[in-house]
Amino acid sequence: MDLYNFFNSSAAYRVRIAMALKNIDWNPIGVNLRAGEQHHSEYQALNPNRLVPTMHDGEQTITQSLAIIDYLDRKWPDPRLIPADGPARTRVLELALTIACDMHPLNNMRVQKYLSTHFGITDAGKSEWVEHWLSAGFSALEPWLPEDGGWCVGDAPTLADCCLVPQVANALRVQFSLDPFPRVRRAYEYCMRHVAFRVAAPNAQPDYVAAH
Numbered sequence: 764m765d766l767y768n769f770f771n772s773s774a775a776y777r778v779r780i781a782m783a784l785k786n787i788d789w790n791p792i793g794v795n796l797r798a799g800e801q802h803h804s805e806y807q808a809l810n811p812n813r814l815v816p817t818m819h820d821g822e823q824t825i826t827q828s829l830a831i832i833d834y835l836d837r838k839w840p841d842p843r844l845i846p847a848d849g850p851a852r853t854r855v856l857e858l859a860l861t862i863a864c865d866m867h868p869l870n871n872m873r874v875q876k877y878l879s880t881h882f883g884i885t886d887a888g889k890s891e892w893v894e895h896w897l898s899a900g901f902s903a904l905e906p907w908l909p910e911d912g913g914w915c916v917g918d919a920p921t922l923a924d925c926c927l928v929p930q931v932a933n934a935l936r937v938q939f940s941l942d943p944f945p946r947v948r949r950a951y952e953y954c955m956r957h958v959a960f961r962v963a964a965p966n967a968q969p970d971y972v973a974a975h
């Protein structure tokens with residue numbers, strides 16, 4: 764199983780967590796987003812959206828981190844990350860989609876680049892933009908999370924935790940304060956006690972480069 768991956772990609776980080784939770788061996792293929800390798804024609808042939816991650820398993824090539832995790836969940840259902848039914852399934856999807864659809868895309872690298880190249884937004888303006896959408900998203904997540912910490916939903920890790928941790932890691936990277944979101948912070952800290960979340964972290968990847 765090959766994963767086209769970049770250490771700092773939070774969408775790839777979601778998939779890395781899922782594979783660690785399921786004990787799936789995988790082979791990293793580096794796509795350096797800072798060097799623009801996502802725009803190379805060979806990569807675009809695999810992922811027309813020119814985004815990371817992409818997974819290759821046998822004959823199948825899959826893009827979109829949530830579609831990849833759904834594929835993994837069906838092929839290796841132990842442990843299940845997307846509950847089969849009931850209110851838990853609904854809440855897991857609500858949390859995951861809030862992060863993956865309403866938060867993450869707005870602060871993606873290509874969006875930030877477009878803000879500066881097409882609208883002349885300064886670095887300070889972009890920071891304000893990023894903080895605004897992080898704040899809006901975390902405000903939506905906060906009341907859904909357990910008050911005293913623990914997994915996002917129920918008593919085991921799910922797709923919601925796979926999405927929450929990379930999004931919080933992104934926020935911490937830009938020194939965003941989680942003080943107004945104590946449940947988000949507690950859920951993040953709880954997840955990070957589990958080894959699967961730590962081996963999947965950016966600084967544990969072979970292509971990791973420290974921030975400068």
Ligand SMILES: N[C@@H](CCC(=O)N[C@@H](CS)C(=O)NCC(=O)O)C(=O)O
Pocket residue numbers: 771772773774775796801813814815816826827828829863871872873874
């Ligand atoms: N919805 C996609 C999002 C993928 C995505 O946005 N990946 C980012 C890294 S986290 C990327 O490749 N950015 C490159 C760019 O903005 O040019 C998924 O969940 O897989």
